[in-house]
Amino acid sequence: MPRYAHIIGWGKYAPSNVVTNDDLAKKIDTTDEWIRERTGIAQRHIATEKESTATMAILAARQAIENANVRPLEIDLVIVATVSPEYPFPATACLVQSAIGAERAGAFDLEAGCSGFVYGLASAAGMIRGGMYDTILVIGAETLSRFVDWKDRATCVLFGDGAGAAILRASEEPGGVMASVLGSDGSGGELLIVPGGGAKHPAGPDTVLSRMHYVRMNGREVYRFATRVMAEASKIVVERAGWSLDQIDLFIPHQANARIIDSAAKSLKLAPERIFVNLQDYGNTSAASIPIALCEAVDAGKVAPGNHVVLVGFGAGLTWAACAIEWTAVKPGAPTLPQRVVAGRLRYLWAGLKAIGWRLLRRTDAAASKVIDAVERKTPEE
Numbered sequence: 001m002p003r004y005a006h007i008i009g010w011g012k013y014a015p016s017n018v019v020t021n022d023d024l025a026k027k028i029d030t031t032d033e034w035i036r037e038r039t040g041i042a043q044r045h046i047a048t049e050k051e052s053t054a055t056m057a058i059l060a061a062r063q064a065i066e067n068a069n070v071r072p073l074e075i076d077l078v079i080v081a082t083v084s085p086e087y088p089f090p091a092t093a094c095l096v097q098s099a100i101g102a103e104r105a106g107a108f109d110l111e112a113g114c115s116g117f118v119y120g121l122a123s124a125a126g127m128i129r130g131g132m133y134d135t136i137l138v139i140g141a142e143t144l145s146r147f148v149d150w151k152d153r154a155t156c157v158l159f160g161d162g163a164g165a166a167i168l169r170a171s172e173e174p175g176g177v178m179a180s181v182l183g184s185d186g187s188g189g190e191l192l193i194v195p196g197g198g199a200k201h202p203a204g205p206d207t208v209l210s211r212m213h214y215v216r217m218n219g220r221e222v223y224r225f226a227t228r229v230m231a232e233a234s235k236i237v238v239e240r241a242g243w244s245l246d247q248i249d250l251f252i253p254h255q256a257n258a259r260i261i262d263s264a265a266k267s268l269k270l271a272p273e274r275i276f277v278n279l280q281d282y283g284n285t286s287a288a289s290i291p292i293a294l295c296e297a298v299d300a301g302k303v304a305p306g307n308h309v310v311l312v313g314f315g316a317g318l319t320w321a322a323c324a325i326e327w328t329a330v331k332p333g334a335p336t337l338p339q340r341v342v343a344g345r346l347r348y349l350w351a352g353l354k355a356i357g358w359r360l361l362r363r364t365d366a367a368a369s370k371v372i373d374a375v376e377r378k379t380p381e382e
């Protein structure tokens with residue numbers, strides 16, 4: 001029997017700290033008018049000190065788990081798409097795996113710029129359809145506010161923080177992720193880059209003084225690339241799914257710039273009501289933008305079973321990606337039973353306690369082994 005990969009749960013998180021264009025205009029040489037006209041952005045959510053990529057990813061994941069009505073132990077794999085991970089290593093996905101108590105799951109981070117979530121979804125769907133796994137959690141999470149140069153008006157006004165998650169599950173019922181397109185062009189890598197802090201230019205006083213640890217972008221070139229690949233990738237994925245462009249019920253593009261979205265929509269001949277846009281509220285949240293938009297679209301009742309949904313992203317790399325989804329989840333975010341909420345909280349508390357327990361046990365084990373080794377070394381040969 002052929003296997004299909006259905007989206008059965010979704011969740012999102014955005015920091016409550018909202019920064020408007022006028023707030024930015026008080027600190028840098030910009031205006032609300034310029035930002036709205038050139039980008040469509042009105043505000044963005046910016047992480048507070050207590051929030052970071054992992055904490056936001058965990059909260060989005062919990063919502064998706066509750067929503068999907070799965071137990072963390074059923075999850076086979078956790079993928080976190082991000083360009084702003086908690087650390088260079090370990091992977092943010094491992095921090096999420098531990099926090100949600102997905103003890104059976106593998107976990108890895110995926111770095112494909114703003115296309116990362118769609119790359120993750122396509123990879124997860126392939127693994128499910130190929131029979132490798134049954135249940136996969138895919139997250140897009142970013143704290144780009146920690147990587148933008150708040151003195152560079154050309155980039156800092158664009159980005160925001162947040163996380164979105166989806167749970168994919170195997171089924172023999174047709175539907176779910178029906179086709180995907182993944183693309184890359186590394187020759188454009190320098191157009192959108194954080195040049196410092198990696199193996200080529202390790203972090204040090206020089207990289208910090210020359211502000212190499214911040215995002216650098218050639219906005220015009222990225223713009224030109226984006227308008228081309230968004231439409232191209234969408235056309236290919238629709239063809240691979242066996243649909244025509246007029247069968248797209250909802251188009252959910254990467255939320256970077258309203259003008260880029262308009263240009264893609266024009267080329268695909270999509271009416272405004274078939275396009276989901278929320279970048280006015282979030283700015284560009286990179287790998288989190290598409291899953292946050294997907295959640296909002298589903299929760300707002302804009303996606304119904306049987307609908308054809310196209311997700312398409314582009315970003316650093318350069319990369320682009322698209323997925324064609326036949327939506328099958330019946331409930332538009334069914335309310336969670338109070339017992340389930342309590343059970344969920346207890347489960348996460350227990351997962352946290354267990355992680356502390358394992359850490360303590362590892363330390364005690366190391367100390368005990370040292371003592372035993374020392375005693376053994378001092379024991380005379382018989």
Ligand code: UT7
Nearest residue numbers: 029030031034038114153154157219220222223256257315
């Ligand atoms: O996820 C992928 C991430 N990246 C993108 O999607 C970015 C794609 N590119 C874009 O969205 C657009 O290129 C931007 C929004 C970044 C810039 O818009 P633009 O229409 O391409 O503007 P520009 O870079 O050509 O700059 C036009 C002017 C410049 O002034 P001069 O040289 O003409 O006097 C800039 O200095 O606007 C100026 N400018 C600003 N003015 C006020 C640049 N940033 C700002 C600002 N406020 N924040």
